[in-house]
Amino acid sequence: MGGPRFEPVRTVRAYERVVEQVEEAIESGALSPGERLPSERDLMVQFSVSRSTVREALRVLQARGLVRSRPGDPHGAEVLPFTPAALHKSMTTLARVAELSLAELVQFRMVLDSSASLLAARLRTDGQLAEMGAAVARMRAATDHDAFVAEDVSFHDVVARASGNKLIQICTDVVRSIVLGLISEKLAAAHDRQALMRQTIKHHEEVLAAVRAGDGPLAARLTRKAMYDYYADYVPDGERPALRALLE
């Protein structure tokens, strides 16, 4: 007994091996954004596989947002700079197939954005503070609703950046766009847009003041409150208690 323990052999497709190798080259930094992959014909020689196999691998790499190939490009597929597009795609899919409710998404935003505010209150630079103020000023000056929302987004973007955590920054961005995609039309059709906009500006000014004062817990609490007030109307009654659980 106790001889060598063999592991089951996972039959791995040819295109997967191609994907793995190119992926490793990109993620390890051996291939940098802007650099080019060899042409499909070169790749089929280097990997000793057919054209179809190379193409299936490139489709997967493209779906993961790592490369992009254009017809006729003599330089081969381009290695792309990092974007959260793939994360965005998979989270959007998740929201649909896992049937995430708007309440869950808003709750997640409350958690992430309030944490960003908490950290920003400690770690923000003076330049970022100025950016936040400028965003609020542009919110005040916004004439149409779309511009207002855009400046609202830019405020939250600066706060997320000021948190110093790239993962928080990316996830707030992704989840926010999903939420806005779900209810942007409803927001635009709100009956008392002016009042909502005034209240939103007031909330942002309070958050900004807390961040400026370095009071992280207050900034976090205000952020949660602002988000609740902004979205609660669009959340079914039964799910609002779960949101309020984050307000103390």
Place this chain on the structure above:
Amino acid sequence: MGGPRFEPVRTVRAYERVVEQVEEAIESGALSPGERLPSERDLMVQFSVSRSTVREALRVLQARGLVRSRPGDPHGAEVLPFTPAALHKSMTTLARVAELSLAELVQFRMVLDSSASLLAARLRTDGQLAEMGAAVARMRAATDHDAFVAEDVSFHDVVARASGNKLIQICTDVVRSIVLGLISEKLAAAHDRQALMRQTIKHHEEVLAAVRAGDGPLAARLTRKAMYDYYADYVPDGERPALRALLE
């Protein structure tokens, strides 16, 4: 002036249109997990494209975790039940190409898991409370380190489930496995594993008591503290202040 405003035509690949249609069918629920797609030959007839195009589309759908095809399967590709595998993949890639530091990942865990504890203190059922207690008991009984970590994970899993938020549940799971993948070998090689395990059990007991008492803020604070104590040694000195910013 002012004639019809034409929009630029986005040249869309044939395989992308196939992907879109199948994706829509799955995400809308027209195709449920366990059901089968038509065979590749049927698909090329239905979409009026070549088999290569169908195959490239299937590779993309497979990369997104929506379907799986096996060689020789007469029933066609299988529609898969939801898994966060695609999210896991894209976030792992993100961690590498965006060069996420361990500190950022741990900080993200502190945010998510403490929020889960906060919500769980309010929303947990008695059954879930019992599950948490059982997990801690199994942690106490664990003989080897791997079993201990496994029970640790199951505790956090129950808490995340008790939060009532599927997105929190999934993201805690994904980020945790990434963090563990980064430093599991270091954890196993810790010089004073016994002391660490005792401390971890104590922390979990405290969190459990707070959750049982319904004290969400306390449970959240204890969760952040426990995670900091567990991982701080593996985070470079310069990045620890960012972690401590979450401890008040």
Place this chain on the structure above:
DNA sequence: GCATATTTGTCCGTATGTATC
């Protein structure tokens, strides 16, 4: 258990539109 039919995985060749030099 075995033979058969079907399907996928992979390969090859070709035609067409396109981007670059």
Place this chain on the structure above:
DNA sequence: CGATACATACGGACAAATATG
């Protein structure tokens, strides 16, 4: 502008794997 090389898409072919009778 022309020539070249490229990606896109098509169609046909064979071997290995799978399910069915």
